[in-house]
Amino acid sequence: MSSPSRVDLLLDLADDELILGWRNSEWTGIAPFLEEDVAFSSIAQNEIGHARALYELAARELGTDADAVAFDRPVAEYRSAPLVELRRLEWARTIARHWLYETADAVRLEVLKASDDAELAGIAAKIDREEVYHRIHAEMWIDRLLGSDEGRPRLDAALDELWPYALGVLDDELRPELVTRVEAKLGRSLPDVDPVPRGKHETELADLLEEMTSVRRSAPAGARW
Amino acid sequence: MPSVYEVFRRERPGAAMQHAGSIAAPDERFAEIYAREQYGRRGESDALWLVPRDAVQEIDDFVDEFDLKYRRVDGYSLKERLKEARELAGSSRRDEPGTP
Numbered sequence: 001m002s003s004p005s006r007v008d009l010l011l012d013l014a015d016d017e018l019i020l021g022w023r024n025s026e027w028t029g030i031a032p033f034l035e036e037d038v039a040f041s042s043i044a045q046n047e048i049g050h051a052r053a054l055y056e057l058a059a060r061e062l063g064t065d066a067d068a069v070a071f072d073r074p075v076a077e078y079r080s081a082p083l084v085e086l087r088r089l090e091w092a093r094t095i096a097r098h099w100l101y102e103t104a105d106a107v108r109l110e111v112l113k114a115s116d117d118a119e120l121a122g123i124a125a126k127i128d129r130e131e132v133y134h135r136i137h138a139e140m141w142i143d144r145l146l147g148s149d150e151g152r153p154r155l156d157a158a159l160d161e162l163w164p165y166a167l168g169v170l171d172d173e174l175r176p177e178l179v180t181r182v183e184a185k186l187g188r189s190l191p192d193v194d195p196v197p198r199g200k201h202e203t204e205l206a207d208l209l210e211e212m213t214s215v216r217r218s219a220p221a222g223a224r225w
Numbered sequence: 226m227p228s229v230y231e232v233f234r235r236e237r238p239g240a241a242m243q244h245a246g247s248i249a250a251p252d253e254r255f256a257e258i259y260a261r262e263q264y265g266r267r268g269e270s271d272a273l274w275l276v277p278r279d280a281v282q283e284i285d286d287f288v289d290e291f292d293l294k295y296r297r298v299d300g301y302s303l304k305e306r307l308k309e310a311r312e313l314a315g316s317s318r319r320d321e322p323g324t325p
Contacts, residue, residue, distance in 0.1 A: 033227075035248050035255075039262040133258065140254045 007061050014054035015080035021047030043134050050127045071213045075206050083165035085202040096158035099138035100166035107177045167195035230256045233274035234264050242274055
């Protein structure tokens with residue numbers, strides 16, 4: 001397998017964070033209770049902030065700006081993992097995805113933090129300092145749902161459904177580490193399945209991009225915000 | 226059932242903690258995350274205190290059967306007393322900033 005270019009690597013991360021940030025923000029105003037609404041919306045904003053920083057690095061190499069990279073590409077050029085594209089406005093699935101993503105993202109960020117590319121290592125470290133709180137948030141929800149008679153079966157079903165997608169967030173060589181961490185936390189093994197790989201988009205992505213870019217497309221070229 | 230936590234917030238080192246509001250959370254771990262997000266995400270706080278509401282001892286009954294006005298701040302006029310003191314000392318009201 002050829003290793004992806006620096007821009008592609010930045011876009012893998014940026015697109016994951018932007019799309020997941022958007023998906024998580026769909027809970028704003030309707031999360032299970034007020035405090036969670038504020039916290040989950042804030043986490044969504046953080047993810048979009050990470051995406052912006054990564055798009056800025058990518059845009060510099062591509063000779064354009066972050067907004068153009070984030071909003072003006074055709075669907076097929078997005079590099080996001082299908083895990084973040086799924087629209088699952090149901091709390092157990094949202095928490096399952098949030099935790100699976102944060103766990104996979106932690107594995108990926110640890111590698112990037114040790115990169116020889118100082119700029120990449122620096123931004124990974126900066127992002128990771130915020131992700132610490134996202135992981136705490138995700139893990140406490142996992143503990144809470146696992147500890148409840150209603151929550152556990154719903155979470156387990158959601159985890160089984162999303163597991164092939166979670167594997168698809170990481171490259172082949174990092175997947176075993178994700179399996180180890182997820183199984184250790186859950187105290188059970190997960191199905192041995194083929195990953196749903198990055199680049200094969202869910203139909204929900206086109207709808208999301210349509211909505212996300214509607215304001216930008218409706219404004220005359222050169223509009224400033 | 227969620228518990229209520231009272232949140233106190235400090236704007237900068239050395240300032241007094243002030244009551245910021247309260248949050249409901251299932252346990253202390255949730256309370257910490259919710260307090261961080263509600264009272265810290267905009268950089269508006271330098272420190273937070275989280276206090277379970279159950280730990281707060283409230284006192285709301287104050288007895289003053291003999292109407293001891295002189296112990297209350299509105300019990301006498303400070304202005305009058307200062308005027309008397311100045312007259313005794315033979316000086317007039319001083320205008321330096323910071324003097325009462």
